[in-house]
Amino acid sequence: MNIEKLEKYLEEIGEKSFRIKQIRKAVFCDGVSSFEEISTLSKELRNRLDENFKILSFSTESILEAKDGQSVKALLELVDGNFLETVLISPKPGDWSVCVSTQVGCAMGCRFCATGKMGFVRNLTAEEITDQVLFWRQYLKKMQNAKLKSQNDPEKSLSDNGAGNLKLKNLKLIENCKLKIENYDISNIVYMGMGEPFNNWENVSESIEIKICSPSVRVRFPFPLRALRRGLKNWRRNFRK
Numbered sequence: 001m002n003i004e005k006l007e008k009y010l011e012e013i014g015e016k017s018f019r020i021k022q023i024r025k026a027v028f029c030d031g032v033s034s035f036e037e038i039s040t041l042s043k044e045l046r047n048r049l050d051e052n053f054k055i056l057s058f059s060t061e062s063i064l065e066a067k068d069g070q071s072v073k074a075l076l077e078l079v080d081g082n083f084l085e086t087v088l089i090s091p092k093p094g095d096w097s098v099c100v101s102t103q104v105g106c107a108m109g110c111r112f113c114a115t116g117k118m119g120f121v122r123n124l125t126a127e128e129i130t131d132q133v134l135f136w137r138q139y140l141k142k143m144q145n146a147k148l149k150s151q152n153d154p155e156k157s158l159s160d161n162g163a164g165n166l167k168l169k170n171l172k173l174i175e176n177c178k179l180k181i182e183n184y185d186i187s188n189i190v191y192m193g194m195g196e197p198f199n200n201w202e203n204v205s206e207s208i209e210i211k212i213c214s215p216s217v218r219v220r221f222p223f224p225l226r227a228l229r230r231g232l233k234n235w236r237r238n239f240r241k
């Protein structure tokens with residue numbers, strides 16, 4: 001979600017500044033999927049926002065779950081018709097890691113990699129990168145709601161109990177999961193999906209700065225940042241000579 005655009009819109013329609021805080025909390029922390037769900041806003045404002053803004057900058061093409069229940073992959077369609085993949089992984093009980101893509105395609109051309117074979121198409125924006133985290137937060141939230149509601153009223157079907165567009169197999173995945181699900185929040189964000197993050201550094205660093213999650217969430221790269229900084233320092237020093 002483009003929070004700056006939203007902030008500007010709220011200002012234009014004369015809303016108070018605390019509204020942005022309410023929306024930010026609901027979308028970034030609580031994992032709401034639509035403005036309609038933000039009960040702290042007036043009905044009129046919710047309708048206006050739903051008409052004028054989208055929380056996610058892509059639509060869901062497909063979701064595939066691994067048989068062992070330890071990972072889920074989503075194929076998402078961007079507004080320009082390109083596709084990206086993102087994965088939710090549970091490396092250990094109680095931990096959820098989101099693997100985000102940073103580019104459509106990749107220029108690096110590693111032989112073993114399907115993305116490399118596509119070639120480079122375009123960089124993802126900071127919004128498109130962070131929205132992948134929001135997407136999985138919404139997914140986990142729906143899982144949690146569906147499970148709670150079915151526990152309270154096991155007779156009800158998932159479509160009746162507010163699980164939205166979650167299919168039965170999604171809930172079964174969590175119920176049958178070999179891992180003990182101790183929480184439904186994200187603990188890690190890893191920049192290891194489609195693309196080379198360092199080739200889109202401006203948007204990648206902006207996506208890290210957007211406060212999309214609790215401070216306890218760890219951010220990881222496919223390369224050790226400390227080593228990278230040290231390497232850059234050496235390179236600059238040598239280059240100046």
Ligand code: SF4
Nearest residue numbers: 106108110113116195
């Ligand atoms: S996505 Fe990663 S593994 Fe694939 S071509 Fe790019 S750098 Fe290589």
